[in-house]
Amino acid sequence: MLQIQNLSKDMGEFFLKNVTLDIEQGEYLVIIGPTGAGKTILLETIAGIYPPDSGTIILNGKDITHLPPKERNICVVYQDYMLFPHLTVEENIGFGLVLKKMPKDEIKKRVTDAAKLLSIDQLLHRYPDTLSGGEQQRAAIARAMVMDPVLLLLDEPLSALDGQTREMLRKELRRLHALYNITIVHVTHNFEEVFALADRVAVMNEGDIVQCGVPDEVFRKPNCSFIANFTSVENIFRGTCTSQEGASAIDVNGLTIISSTCKGNGEVYATVRPEDILLSREPVQSSARNSFKGTITDIVNNGMVIRVTIDTGIPFVSVLTRQGFDSMNLKEGEDIYLTFKASAVHVF
Amino acid sequence: MTTIIKNIQTSWLKYATIGISGLIAAFIVTLLALIVTRPTLEGLITSITSSEIHFAIMLSLSTALISTILCIIIGVPAAYALARYSFRGKNIVNALLDMPLALPPLVAGLGLLLFFGTTGFGMGLAEMGLEFVFTPLGIIVAQWFVNMPFMLRIMRSTFESINPRYEYVAKTLGCSDSQALWRVTLPMSANGLFAGSVITLAKGIGEFGAALLLAGAIQWKTETLPIALFLNMSCGNLNMAISAATILIIISITALYIFEKFGGSSRF
Numbered sequence: 001m002l003q004i005q006n007l008s009k010d011m012g013e014f015f016l017k018n019v020t021l022d023i024e025q026g027e028y029l030v031i032i033g034p035t036g037a038g039k040t041i042l043l044e045t046i047a048g049i050y051p052p053d054s055g056t057i058i059l060n061g062k063d064i065t066h067l068p069p070k071e072r073n074i075c076v077v078y079q080d081y082m083l084f085p086h087l088t089v090e091e092n093i094g095f096g097l098v099l100k101k102m103p104k105d106e107i108k109k110r111v112t113d114a115a116k117l118l119s120i121d122q123l124l125h126r127y128p129d130t131l132s133g134g135e136q137q138r139a140a141i142a143r144a145m146v147m148d149p150v151l152l153l154l155d156e157p158l159s160a161l162d163g164q165t166r167e168m169l170r171k172e173l174r175r176l177h178a179l180y181n182i183t184i185v186h187v188t189h190n191f192e193e194v195f196a197l198a199d200r201v202a203v204m205n206e207g208d209i210v211q212c213g214v215p216d217e218v219f220r221k222p223n224c225s226f227i228a229n230f231t232s233v234e235n236i237f238r239g240t241c242t243s244q245e246g247a248s249a250i251d252v253n254g255l256t257i258i259s260s261t262c263k264g265n266g267e268v269y270a271t272v273r274p275e276d277i278l279l280s281r282e283p284v285q286s287s288a289r290n291s292f293k294g295t296i297t298d299i300v301n302n303g304m305v306i307r308v309t310i311d312t313g314i315p316f317v318s319v320l321t322r323q324g325f326d327s328m329n330l331k332e333g334e335d336i337y338l339t340f341k342a343s344a345v346h347v348f
Numbered sequence: 349m350t351t352i353i354k355n356i357q358t359s360w361l362k363y364a365t366i367g368i369s370g371l372i373a374a375f376i377v378t379l380l381a382l383i384v385t386r387p388t389l390e391g392l393i394t395s396i397t398s399s400e401i402h403f404a405i406m407l408s409l410s411t412a413l414i415s416t417i418l419c420i421i422i423g424v425p426a427a428y429a430l431a432r433y434s435f436r437g438k439n440i441v442n443a444l445l446d447m448p449l450a451l452p453p454l455v456a457g458l459g460l461l462l463f464f465g466t467t468g469f470g471m472g473l474a475e476m477g478l479e480f481v482f483t484p485l486g487i488i489v490a491q492w493f494v495n496m497p498f499m500l501r502i503m504r505s506t507f508e509s510i511n512p513r514y515e516y517v518a519k520t521l522g523c524s525d526s527q528a529l530w531r532v533t534l535p536m537s538a539n540g541l542f543a544g545s546v547i548t549l550a551k552g553i554g555e556f557g558a559a560l561l562l563a564g565a566i567q568w569k570t571e572t573l574p575i576a577l578f579l580n581m582s583c584g585n586l587n588m589a590i591s592a593a594t595i596l597i598i599i600s601i602t603a604l605y606i607f608e609k610f611g612g613s614s615r616f
Contacts, residue, residue: 049516069519082517086535095531096521147521 001025001183002151007045007055014041017207019055023151026181030194030215033204039187042204043153046185047074059150070099075144079156081136083128089115089139090124096147114142118172134165138172145176154186158193170196191219192348195236195269234317235272241265247289247342255313258289259345268347276344277318279308279328280337289342292316296334310338384594387587395591403568404576404592411484411572412552415491416499419548420541422492423499428529430500431507449497456494457561464489464562486563487570491552498551499544506540507533539610546610550603554596 002023009016016038023029033039045052048069056065064072075096083092090111097107115121118138128136137157144152157173158166174197177184186197194201194215201219202212211218216238239252242265250257250270257270278284283291294312306325310316316338320328330336387395395401429435430442448456464470464480473480480486510533518528534541556574563570565579573592580588 044516047516047520049519068524069516070522070524072520074520076517076520078513078517080511080513082511082513084514084518084532084536086538095518099522099527143517143521 001027001060002046003056003058004046005056005058007042007052007057009041009045009050009052011041011050014038015207016042016045016052019207019209021202021209021212023183023185026183028177028184028186028197028199029202030198030200031185031187031202031204031209032189032191032194034189037204038207039204040155043076043155043185043187046151047076047153048072073147073149074151074153075147075149076153076155077137077140077144077157079159081128081133081140081160083136083139083143085128087127088124089120089126089128089131092128092139093124093143093146095143110146111142114146115139117145117176118142132165133161134169137161137169141172141176145180145182150183152182152184154184156188157186159188159190173197194219196348234274235277237270237314239268239270241268241347248347250345250347253314255292257345258342259347260342261345261347271346271348272316272340272344273346274307274317274319276340277316278339279310279318279320279330280339281328283337284339286339287341288339290345291337291339293335293337296330296332296336299330299332308336310336312338380597383590383597387590391587392591392594395587396595398588398591400568400571401573401576401588401591401595404571404573405595407484407487407570408553408572408574411487411491412549412555415488415495415552416545416548418488418492419496419499420545423496423544424503424534424541427500427503428507428533431504432512445500446497448494449501453490453494453555453557454561457490457558460486460490460493460558460562480562482562482564482566482570484563484570487555487559487572490558490562491555494555494558495548495551499548502540502544502547503537506537506544510536543607543610546603546606550599553599 002021004019004021004023007016007019014036019038019042031039031042041050044050046057048064048067051066056063058064059072059074083089084095087095093114094107094111097110102110111124112121115124118141120135120138120142123131123135123139128139131139137160141157154173158169161169170193173184173186176182177197186193188194198215200213201215202209203218204210219236237250237252237257239250239257241248241250241259244258247258247260250259250268252270257272259270278288283293292312294310294316296308297311297315298307298309300307300309305319305321308318308320308325308330310318318338320330426445430438430445461481464473464486470480478485480489514532514536515523515525515528518532519525523531553572554574555572556578559570559572560575560578565571565575567579571579573596577589577592577596580586580592
């Protein structure tokens with residue numbers, strides 16, 4: 001649907017270097033990368049804010065590289081909402097429709113529909129600065145959705161929100177995407193958003209896309225040490241969640257992990273922080289509900305801490321202090337028990 | 349021991365500096381009070397209602413209003429360019445546009461007088477009926493030239509404080525570049541524009557040096573409030589001079605109040 005070929009743009013501090021990327025119709029693509037990777041400038045170049053130094057952008061077979069933004073029908077939602085402070089929520093959402101010279105009653109209807117869709121229809125008469133962050137972002141999304149864009153660009157849309165609001169809006173984005181089958185490119189530095197939303201993920205660094213693929217593949221088989229370090233997602237497992245009295249059991253390749261944070265049934269991702277995993281020579285009798293036996297496959301000395309990888313059927317990573325490591329005298333190939341609490345398992 | 353000495357020194361510095369600022373404030377109030385209380389109330393009212401002061405008020409107001417509009421029309425686009433775009437020689441242009449601010453108004457007036465009085469361009473304008481030397485038109489041009497940097501600096505910092513992404517969003521929603529400026533950036537700069545206009549208007553009403561050189565001090569012709577103050581002072585007509593000064597004081601206080609209230613965030 002959108003083909004980006006060899007796109008380059010140098011803006012000094014931020015730059016794009018020969019970016020090539022194909023985005024398919026109806027796809028939810030998440031671009032992840034560290035600050036300064038060029039994520040925002042890529043979105044803004046797609047939207048037509050800056051002319052690229054070289055390269056082409058093709059939208060549905062048409063070369064739009066030098067088309068002004070208003071003729072692209074590509075909408076942008078920013079982290080800081082960018083709602084026009086001198087207009088009400090209603091005027092903000094209807095902003096683009098007024099420019100299209102649409103009849104007033106038609107604008108009213110569409111704005112109301114979009115506001116209802118995002119549950120902000122009670123706020124239409126208010127000014128943006130009286131709204132909470134989540135409400136402002138809903139209004140900004142409504143302002144874009146009402147244009148019926150061919151492509152929706154989201155620039156860290158959830159980063160300015162608090163945890164709970166972020167989770168709600170994340171679900172909202174997934175719902176909107178499913179409902180309208182709209183093509184979305186979403187930029188973030190939060191890997192949870194990748195797993196929660198992405199059909200595909202593209203990892204960006206130093207102005208280039210270094211890897212692109214389905215999240216599982218990219219995070220499991222990073223093609224360079226940068227991705228491995230950047231994501232630094234260890235102990236992340238995809239599995240099927242089933243509720244059990246007060247907690248949930250997640251079946252990961254035949255291994256059952258108990259979590260106290262899992263909600264509902266279905267496909268989920270679970271993570272355990274390496275420092276939450278306790279290693280021992282003998283099984284530990286404790287209230288911790290997860291205990292497995294595995295084989296040490298790798299020991300890496302990081303100076304401050306020692307990282308130990310244990311294969312239990314699925315690979316777990318645990319970290320030990322130097323002192324703890326020395327006293328246990330661990331070696332690769334040895335069997336070991338690992339234990340962690342149900343509350344240490346984070347599910348999303 | 350050292351900390352105690354340091355504390356004593358800090359408090360000594362504190363009281364000394366507060367004392368100095370208090371003295372300055374008292375001095376300003378004294379000067380203003382001296383002017384306003386000098387004539388009898390009756391004499392003041394007679395002067396203020398005199399037709400000469402009336403003429404000066406109207407001339408000051410109308411020239412200042414027109415020069416303010418000129419400052420907006422010319423200063424706002426220039427400020428936008430300096431805030432939004434990067435181009436070769438931007439630093440030089442920035443410095444030159446601020447130049448009239450540092451220039452003594454008399455020197456600015458002299459330059460304007462030479463431009464309109466001796467160059468072919470100025471004389472051509474005069475032949476077309478646009479006479480600037482020793483006319484009210486000259487007052488407008490003098491006010492505009494001297495006050496332009498104020499409008500420019502206030503609007504430049506106002507535009508700089510507005511995230512350009514507001515315009516980006518507007519453009520993706522169907523605005524052309526100029527529509528984004530007109531529908532988003534300008535309404536968002538309303539406070540800065542208002543503050544800039546108030547300061548330009550107030551300074552225009554009080555403009556003396558540049559206007560004196562270009563438009564002269566001609567009674568009943570180019571007699572603005574400051575010129576009226578100057579002319580009446582020169583011929584010992586103290587009541588008239590002071591009534592002009594009193595009106596200027598009122599205008600200054602009002603402008604300062606409005607500026608502080610609406611334009612407090614603008615630096616210039």
